[in-house]
Amino acid sequence: MELREIIEKSNLEIPKERVLFNELMKKYTTFKIGGPAECLIKIKKVEELKKVLKLANENNIKITVIGNGSNVLVLDEGIKGIILIIKIEGYNFYTLDNKKFVISIGAGEKIPKMGRIFLNNSLTGFEEISGIPGSFGGAVRMNAGANGKEMKDIVKSVKCVDYLGNEKEFSNSEMKFEYRRSILKDEKYIVTEVKIELEKGDKEKILNKMEEYSNSRKEKQPLEFPSAGSTFKRGKDFITAKLIDEAGLKGLCVGDAEVSTKHSGFIINKGNAEAKDVLELVEKVKEEVYKKFNKKIELEIEVIGK
Ligand SMILES: Cc1cc2nc3c(=O)[nH]c(=O)nc-3n(C[C@H](O)[C@H](O)[C@H](O)COP(=O)(O)OP(=O)(O)OC[C@H]3O[C@@H](n4cnc5c(N)ncnc54)[C@H](O)[C@@H]3O)c2cc1C
Known part of the structure; x- marks a missing residue:
């Protein structure tokens, strides 16, 4: 059976507008490069992810994952099988002692957007990283970093789903963060949620730092x-x-x-x-x-x- 037929006959319960065939990947990468995806699914919920993985396992379909497509080069020949774009959104703040805050963030949330939310809530510790144009899922996998700070410095834990659909939560040390890598480069997991820890700070100081880093990016980067x-x-x-x-x-x-x-x-x-x-x-x-x-x-x- 053709991939399209398998997907259309399945009961994924994902709205049609989020299941696309032969989409050009150049629309989904910051490089604006990339050939057609045989099937592209925008994932908004963990349950959707599990259903697609089950279908893929049962039918031996290749799965590829991206977040914001800001660190990938997609080949001109495109992508065979299913490409999942992780768009799981939402965030929650938990306070420990009114100074330290733990924030759980959907893996599809974008770093710059969350940077603005942390600023509005006077939370410090994210300024250095706030200009990286990736999703939280991509950023933890890559241990993205800038201006002397990396994801490893703020991450408390990372919730994932393996390719069989089992959930697992990695602590910071279990993530084995290194320069631009983590355990997720060696083991096949899909990030669904990231917990980070930040502190209450001075809003004006946070804003000044963010502006300084942003100006430096604009000055140095094309x-x-x-x-x-x-x-x-x-x-x-x-x-x-x-x-x-x-x-x-x-x-x-x-x-x-x-x-x-x-x-x-x-x-x-x-x-x-x-x-x-x-x-x-x-x-x-x-x-x-x-x-x-x-x-x-x-x-x-x-x-x-x-
Ligand atoms: C202008 C510009 C500036 C940049 N500056 C920096 C910088 O200062 N520092 C820096 O570190 N990087 C930088 N980057 C690179 C990039 O933004 C980061 O690596 C970012 O973390 C990638 O996130 P993403 O969601 O775009 O990942 P993608 O490019 O979509 O994917 C990257 C990798 O992560 C995997 N992945 C994505 N989402 C998930 C998920 N939910 N679960 C499992 N795996 C996943 C993909 O399979 C792929 O292997 C920059 C990029 C651009 C375009």
Whole structure:
């Protein structure tokens, strides 16, 4: 049976407008790149997620997951099977002693939106991270970070569902956070909720910090073009963007993919770049940096598809 038929005959109880076929993934990634998804389902509830996983298991359907699509490069050939976009929303505040607050947040909530909510509630501890354009699910998996702070510094626990539909809650230490990775990079779980801890602070100070970080982002990063943020990881003993810059690679293009002239750590999409252009450019950058500095650089963005 065709995938479409399997899904249409099943009893997923997900509204039709959230179950789409042959959708171009470029609509769902900040890179604005990506071919068609055989089936794309926007998940709003844990129960929906469990039902889709059950169906996928019974029919041997490949599952791929994204959040806000801000750290992925989707291949031009698209994605086979079902791609789940985790859009589980909502948040709750719990106070421990009127100073410390635990906030449980749906994995689909966006970091910048929550940053504004924490500001409105005078909660400090999130300012550094508040400009990262991802979902909470993607951010904990990647242990996203900025301005000297990472998700690991604020996360208390992470609720997940495994690919068989079983729920599990990981404590901070069980998440095994490291630079841009966590246990969720090695083990197949889908994040449904994240609990973080913040403190009461001074609203004006929080606002000032957020504005400072936001201005610095606008000044340094090519936010006027689609991208997936830093293309490469920082090296153990070197700053990758600096090596790319010193290798004279700023402005290097393949098709519409370009090593940003504003920030050499970013590959940007100047218009109609395809995944194959980005991948060819990535290889050229890796080769040149290795030739000039004898350093191997690694991708931070994740390539997904087919
Ligand atoms: C302009 C720009 C600036 C950026 N700045 C930063 C920065 O300062 N610091 C930083 O760390 N990153 C930065 N990023 C990269 C990116 O925003 C982060 O990595 C972010 O955490 C990714 O979240 P996402 O929801 O977009 O994940 P996606 O890109 O959708 O997915 C990334 C990975 O996480 C997985 N995933 C997503 N959601 C879930 C879930 N619910 N459960 C399980 N797995 C999931 C996906 O399968 C994929 O493997 C930037 C990106 C852009 C475009």
